[in-house]
Amino acid sequence: xxYIARKFMLLLFTLFVAATINFIMPxxxxxxxxGAMMAKYQGKLTPDAADALRIxxxxxxxxxxxxEYFVYLDKIVHGDFGRSISQFPAPVSEVIAxxxxxxxxxxxxxTVLAFLxxxxxxxxxxxxxxxxxxxxxxPIGLFLSSMPYFWFALLLVxxxxxxxxxxxxxxxxxxxxxxxxxxxxxxxxxxxxALPALTIxxxxxxxxxxxxxxxxxxxxxxxxxxxxxxxxxxEGLILNRYVLRNALLPSLTGFGIAVGFVVGGAIxxxxxxxxxxxxxxxxxxxxxxxxxxxxxxxxxxxxxxxLANFVVDALYAVLxxxxxxxxxx
Amino acid sequence: MSTPTLPQTATRPVSRPLSGLMGLFRRSPRxxxxxxxxxxxxxxxxxxxxLSDYSPTAGAFGRLEAPSAxxxxxxxxxxxxxxxxxxxxARLTLLIGFATGLIATAIGTTLxxxxxxxxxxxxxxxxxxxxxxxxLPGLPLLIVASAxxxxxxxxxxxxxxxLTGWAWGARVLRSQALSLRRRxxxxxxxxxxxxxxxxxxxxxxxxxxxxxxxxxxGTAIYGVLSEATLxxxxxxxxxxxxxxxxxxxxxxxxxLLAGAWWWVAMPGLGIALLGTSFxxxxxxxxxxxxxxxxxxxxxxxxxxxxxxxxAATGPALPINPQALLSIRNLSAxxxxxxxxxxxxxxxxxxxxxxxxxxxAGESGCGKSTLAFAATRLLAEPGEVFSGQSVLSGRDLLxxxxxxxxxxxxxxxxxxxxxxxxxxNPVIRVREQLYEAxxxxxxxxxxxxxxxxxxxxxxxxxxxxxxxVFPHQLSGGMKQRVVIAIALALEPKLVVLDEPTTALDVVxxxxxxxxxxxxxxxxxxxxxMITHDLSLLVEMSDRIAIMYAGEIVEEASxxxxxGAPLHPYTRRLMNAFPPLDGPRERRDGIPxxxxxxAVDLPGCPFAERCDSVIPGLCxxxxxxxxxxxxGHRVACFLHSPQQWPSHPEPTLQTSSSAKEAAHALAxx
Numbered sequence: 001x002x003y004i005a006r007k008f009m010l011l012l013f014t015l016f017v018a019a020t021i022n023f024i025m026p027x028x029x030x031x032x033x034x035g036a037m038m039a040k041y042q043g044k045l046t047p048d049a050a051d052a053l054r055i056x057x058x059x060x061x062x063x064x065x066x067x068e069y070f071v072y073l074d075k076i077v078h079g080d081f082g083r084s085i086s087q088f089p090a091p092v093s094e095v096i097a098x099x100x101x102x103x104x105x106x107x108x109x110x111t112v113l114a115f116l117x118x119x120x121x122x123x124x125x126x127x128x129x130x131x132x133x134x135x136x137x138x139p140i141g142l143f144l145s146s147m148p149y150f151w152f153a154l155l156l157v158x159x160x161x162x163x164x165x166x167x168x169x170x171x172x173x174x175x176x177x178x179x180x181x182x183x184x185x186x187x188x189x190x191x192x193x194a195l196p197a198l199t200i201x202x203x204x205x206x207x208x209x210x211x212x213x214x215x216x217x218x219x220x221x222x223x224x225x226x227x228x229x230x231x232x233x234x235e236g237l238i239l240n241r242y243v244l245r246n247a248l249l250p251s252l253t254g255f256g257i258a259v260g261f262v263v264g265g266a267i268x269x270x271x272x273x274x275x276x277x278x279x280x281x282x283x284x285x286x287x288x289x290x291x292x293x294x295x296x297x298x299x300x301x302x303x304x305x306x307l308a309n310f311v312v313d314a315l316y317a318v319l320x321x322x323x324x325x326x327x328x329x
Numbered sequence: 330m331s332t333p334t335l336p337q338t339a340t341r342p343v344s345r346p347l348s349g350l351m352g353l354f355r356r357s358p359r360x361x362x363x364x365x366x367x368x369x370x371x372x373x374x375x376x377x378x379x380l381s382d383y384s385p386t387a388g389a390f391g392r393l394e395a396p397s398a399x400x401x402x403x404x405x406x407x408x409x410x411x412x413x414x415x416x417x418x419a420r421l422t423l424l425i426g427f428a429t430g431l432i433a434t435a436i437g438t439t440l441x442x443x444x445x446x447x448x449x450x451x452x453x454x455x456x457x458x459x460x461x462x463x464x465l466p467g468l469p470l471l472i473v474a475s476a477x478x479x480x481x482x483x484x485x486x487x488x489x490x491x492l493t494g495w496a497w498g499a500r501v502l503r504s505q506a507l508s509l510r511r512r513x514x515x516x517x518x519x520x521x522x523x524x525x526x527x528x529x530x531x532x533x534x535x536x537x538x539x540x541x542x543x544x545x546x547g548t549a550i551y552g553v554l555s556e557a558t559l560x561x562x563x564x565x566x567x568x569x570x571x572x573x574x575x576x577x578x579x580x581x582x583x584x585l586l587a588g589a590w591w592w593v594a595m596p597g598l599g600i601a602l603l604g605t606s607f608x609x610x611x612x613x614x615x616x617x618x619x620x621x622x623x624x625x626x627x628x629x630x631x632x633x634x635x636x637x638x639x640a641a642t643g644p645a646l647p648i649n650p651q652a653l654l655s656i657r658n659l660s661a662x663x664x665x666x667x668x669x670x671x672x673x674x675x676x677x678x679x680x681x682x683x684x685x686x687x688x689a690g691e692s693g694c695g696k697s698t699l700a701f702a703a704t705r706l707l708a709e710p711g712e713v714f715s716g717q718s719v720l721s722g723r724d725l726l727x728x729x730x731x732x733x734x735x736x737x738x739x740x741x742x743x744x745x746x747x748x749x750x751x752x753n754p755v756i757r758v759r760e761q762l763y764e765a766x767x768x769x770x771x772x773x774x775x776x777x778x779x780x781x782x783x784x785x786x787x788x789x790x791x792x793x794x795x796x797v798f799p800h801q802l803s804g805g806m807k808q809r810v811v812i813a814i815a816l817a818l819e820p821k822l823v824v825l826d827e828p829t830t831a832l833d834v835v836x837x838x839x840x841x842x843x844x845x846x847x848x849x850x851x852x853x854x855x856x857m858i859t860h861d862l863s864l865l866v867e868m869s870d871r872i873a874i875m876y877a878g879e880i881v882e883e884a885s886x887x888x889x890x891g892a893p894l895h896p897y898t899r900r901l902m903n904a905f906p907p908l909d910g911p912r913e914r915r916d917g918i919p920x921x922x923x924x925x926a927v928d929l930p931g932c933p934f935a936e937r938c939d940s941v942i943p944g945l946c947x948x949x950x951x952x953x954x955x956x957x958x959g960h961r962v963a964c965f966l967h968s969p970q971q972w973p974s975h976p977e978p979t980l981q982t983s984s985s986a987k988e989a990a991h992a993l994a995x996x
Contacts, residue, residue: 007405014461021470025477046433130954139359139605142612146604148557150574151597158585158593213611221708224354227751230706231765232737241764247754257463257497268558282469282563298473303470306468320755 007313011306018302020293023072027065048089081296086288092296095281097324099277100300102172103277106193107266111259111308117201118208125209126216126247127239138213144206151266155198160195167195170274193323196273204262205286210255215247223245245319252316256309263305338703351570360613366606370599374423375414384407384919385417385570391591403591406582415595426532426603428552430551434545436743437498442529442537444499445506456503462496471555475564486565494551498544505540509533522576527754539614539692546611550604580953648719652679653822654703659716661702661749664927670925671714672698674878677953683852685845687865687886689901689944690875691922697746700824704743705733721821739769741822742815744808751811753801757812758810759795765817768857784813805836812840816847823848825857841868862901865891870895871959877922877933880953884960894962897934934962940966949973960988 075081081092093231121137128134161169169175174188219225220243228242274280278297283292317323343656372757373380382387388408402411442774444455474489494862523532527581533543559565560573567574579585582593596936597771648655656678662671670697680686688696701707703718705725715879718725720740728736735903743750752761762784769779782792799807808828815823825844829837840947845868847857859865866886874895875882878894893899900918920937932938935946945965953963 010460010464013457014464017461021465022473025474028477042553142608143605146554146608147601148561148576148597149555150558150561151593152599154576154580154593154597156584158590162585162588168973208606210612215617223745223750224753226706226708227743227755227811228764230704230737230743232734232739232744232768233764234768237764237768241756246753249755251608260466260717261468263466264471264558265467267472268562271562282472284473286562286564286841289476294473294476299468301466301469306464309464319334322754322800323619325800 003317004314006112007310011310014306015303018299019073019076020069020297025138026291054309057111078300081299082292084285084290084293086284086290086293088105092292096278096296096300099276099278099281102182102275103270103279104304105202105265105268106196106275107263107276107279110197110266111204113260114201114204115208115251115255118205119206119248122209122212122214123216123244123247123306125213125238126220128242131219132224138210140211141206141213144203145210147203148208148268149199149203150272152203152267153196153269156195156199157272168192170272172276192275196269196275199269199272200262201266203256207250207258210252212247215250216243219243219246240309249316249320252312252319255312259308259312260305263301267301337776358614359609362556363606363609363613366602367610368829370419370423370603370606373416374419377413377420380416381410381413383410385414385415393592395589396591402595403589404577405592406587406589407600410591411575414575415599416573417570418575418596420744421483421569422556422600424601425483425490425556425571426549426553426607426718429490429555430486430549432487432495432547433504433548434498434541436491436495436543437548438502438534438541440495440501441499442506442533444503445510445754446525446529457498457501459499459503462493462616463500466492466976467491467551468555468558470562472562475559483757484568486559487552490552490555490891494548494555498541498548501540501544502537505537506533509536509872516553518576534851535814543611543614546607546614548608550611553600553603553607553773555889560856564892572599595722598974603887636964646677648717649679649782650682650722652680652719653682653684653721654680654856655702656699657717657719657720659699659702659718660714661698661712661715661716663708664710664712665926668926669712669714671928672925673702676875676878677882678883680854682821682854683848684871685699685848685855685857685869686871687872688856688858688875689860689862689865689872691918692902693925694875694922695878695925696860696875697826698878700743700856700858704741704824705970707741710954734768738765738820738878739818740816740820741824743818744815744823744825745809746826746828749807752807754799756798758797758799758802762795762810762814762817765814769816769818784817787816787847788813788838805832805840808832808836808840809843812844816851819851820853822854822856825855827859828857838867851966876902878925879933879963881934881964882960882962883953884957884962888957888960894960894967895934895964896938896966942966945972 004070037179081096084090084095087095116139125134148320157169158168168191170192172189172192173185174192177185177188179185195229204297220286224246225238225242228238233242267282269275270277270279271283281293282301283291285297348775356851377385386409388405390400390404390408390735392404393409394407396398396420400410401411402415404410405414409569440455440459444452444459460910469491471489475486478489479486499532523835553945556565556571557573557576557650557855558573560567561576569578576593578588579592581594585592599813606796646657648657656661656676659673659676661673662669664670674695676699678686688695688699698707698711701711702713705713705728706717706791707713713726717724720736723736725733725736752758759781762781766777766780771780772842781795783793785792790806790813794802794810795807799810802810828844829834829840832840841864844855847853857869862872868890869886870887871883871885873880874889875881876897882893882898884894890902891896899919918937923933929950930943931947931949932951935941938946941947942965949971951963951964951965951968952962954968954971955961956967
């Protein structure tokens with residue numbers, strides 16, 4: 001399991017790099033970020049908030065940059081991200097804890113769903129190539145994956161929320177919905193999640209479709225496929241054991257990279273639908289110059305993406321014997 | 330590759346050179362569409378002032394006017410003309426796409442190629458950095474970075490987008506450059522004292538051009554989409570006009586609530602189409618630089634023109650009822666965009682039960698295509714044009730898919746040319762052996778296991794190797810596994826397509842000896858395809874020589890080696906040393922075989938033949954005819970009865986004829 005260990009080390013290291021970028025970036029900005037914030041809030045920044053800021057940046061202790069860095073790392077490890085400015089006096093960790101389940105639920109489920117639907121369509125498109133529907137799918141997929149997420153979200157809002165009031169304009173739940181986990185609550189949840197989910201699934205599935213079709217097409221020209229056919233194997237077996245299993249592998253490699261992109265797009269979708277997840281708060285933090293919240297959110301989103309990557313890498317090792325043995329496929 | 334490769338001539342347009350965009354459109358509709366969209370947008374951007382009299386920023390008109398003749402796409406809440414904004418917005422949007430594409434590709438290429446070129450520590454460092462940047466989520470990083478860079482302008486945004494988007498290119502280029510690095514000509518250049526700079530720029534980069542270009546378009550999409558997202562969120566400079574900032578203003582003014590959908594629809598459509606065009610170009614380039622993936626799909630679109638069997642078809646021979654396999658008047662080939670290529674031309678051939686038949690000829694003469702066509706394994710764009718292939722009384726070419734599946738492997742099996750890639754990489758060897766047997770009704774576990782052990786013993790591999798994956802086997806072992814799979818159901822016919830070409834001589838020997846032993850024991854018929862004639866002479870009962878898609882000579886092994894009749898066979902015999910003979914200088918055959926895309930009126934070998942009969946060979950086609958019992962040859966030298974009575978050709982093998990032949994051959 002040297003492969004898994006190596007991937008885990010990469011996960012830790014990348015997380016460390018993300019934290020370091022987080023530490024360095026505000027310090028590279030010309031001028032003092034806190035000065036900028038004070039100017040923006042023009043006296044509305046309470047002394048408490050100003051203190052929170054100083055603590056957040058380690059400006060209360062006047063050590064060297066290196067000392068500050070270690071203090072910062074120590075705090076992160078202990079889950080201490082300071083207090084939010086825009087949601088003052090809520091600690092950043094509390095804001096994130098409230099937002100994370102929404103994002104995990106919406107983005108997590110839709111990303112996997114988009115991968116499955118897109119890959120299935122891509123496989124169909126390659127397998128049935130030459131038929132009208134199969135050949136029409138890749139250009140459609142290219143177009144869908146080239147759409148800005150938020151733009152497609154706006155179109156859906158216009159058609160299904162403004163023009164026909166089938167779905168709500170935004171939010172995650174109806175007001176005064178009462179207790180959680182009741183059937184009424186679930187209905188409201190799904191009702192609100194429908195449009196954001198549709199946006200992510202449709203735009204992300206386009207990309208998977210094209211990727212899977214290309215992979216499957218190159219598998220279809222492989223010698224082992226011709227050999228499988230020559231053996232007299234049934235088409236179902238060929239499709240499943242030969243085409244699907246081999247074409248899925250490169251798709252998975254791309255999955256890690258694409259997850260970052262999908263999550264990025266999903267963040268903006270949350271903004272369009274005022275869906276109270278991490279992306280929505282990242283946007284509020286950016287507009288409100290809420291640096292502590294912004295940085296913590298970036299770190300959290302990175303951690304989630306990295307974890308997804310790690311899971312995919314592990315899955316890859318299960319599916320591809322060559323990777324397990326450290327042979328380059 | 331075991332699937333027969335297209336003859337060289339197929340990829341070179343011979344008769345109809347394609348030119349311009351129309352030609353490109355025929356070859357790659359995707360690329361052409363991509364170029365078309367991109368060109369349209371560039372023209373929009375460049376000629377914006379000519380296409381609209383208005384200013385993109387001045388709010389000179391009524392607010393939120395619907396599309397009309399005056400304002401094609403309506404106006405904004407600030408009274409600006411949306412059509413004009415769209416034209417001018419194309420400028421900065423395209424610029425940002427191109428600039429981020431260029432910068433990110435430059436960074437990616439530099440790092441990727443350096444990592445591959447220098448290797449060692451440099452490679453480790455760069456690869457580590459690449460892996461980190463590959464998995465860091467780009468957009469959140471961008472949002473945070475841009476928020477910090479607030480007000481720094483579009484230049485800074487371009488830099489930041491590029492800095493988050495280079496990693497994928499670096500990774501792809503590194504692995505491509507690495508495989509280049511391992512090639513011989515790079516070593517040769519190094520040995521001749523080339524400097525690293527010259528090496529990278531003169532030798533490596535030109536070979537990576539396709540991937541670099543594809544990467545450029547890939548990162549350009551990323552750039553355009555990222556800019557649009559940042560602008561839409563109001564991060565960055567929203568006072569400039571891009572398609573992204575148009576969407577920002579539309580959202581900020583609640584365009585949708587006001588019913589002004591056109592304000593939102595058009596800029597987003599522009600971005601999506603631009604992205605589509607970049608993606609089409611990206612894939613188009615990929616298609617050109619990686620024809621393997623494309624071949625299966627693209628060529629299918631070629632209009633099917635059924636090739637009528639050429640006029641020079643030989644006499645229709647009856648099926649030989651005694652033969653195990655009886656191929657009759659088989660024509661097969663490939664559909665290419667330049668027209669059909671006839672790689673197998675009116676071939677008739679018999680294989681008797683238990684017989685070892687050798688099929689020899691230069692590469693590209695149609696041997697493999699013949700084997701694949703006769704066994705009905707020719708894949709797109711390959712196609713059987715006409716003929717019969719009768720195995721044990723059934724024409725394989727007429728069977729339904731289901732019937733074919735039954736017959737395959739049980740009646741005949743195939744060992745492919747490049748057995749390196751014929752085993753499914755993700756399935757254990759045992760399973761791949763079982764699969765073949767299960768597909769034909771052997772389902773009992775114990776029977777499967779017993780047969781597997783038996784087969785592995787037969788081909789000389791230890792039983793423990795049943796449970797490994799293909800990548801854990803050496804080349805020779807893979808070949809043995811494939812042969813074991815081929816023998817699994819004791820078929821009556823096994824076709825071996827260059828089964829040992831990729832192996833070293835010792836392993837080659839062992840495997841061939843095992844094949845011979847198994848054949849004698851089980852009494853199976855074998856067709857072995859190779860360009861190594863001396864090997865065939867030693868092993869086969871009978872040999873057929875193929876040239877340019879036709880069988881030119883067919884005889885028993887002794888007769889052929891003792892007294893080859895066709896001038897081509899004689900040259901071929903001379904080109905290979907006997908396996909155990911003394912090493913001596915061998916002559917190649919001057920000249921190249923004729924293109925299989927054209928139909929020749931005469932003997933296909935006439936151009937290279939040193940016994941050519943002027944006025945006859947290049948205008949009349951000799952028919953394969955029996956000269957001695959079991960010895961057939963297609964050559965006018967040996968069948969004067971085929972000569973046309975008028976005009977009387979002059980038979981001369983004098984020096985003048987030889988000179989003429991050599992002059993032709995050296996072209």
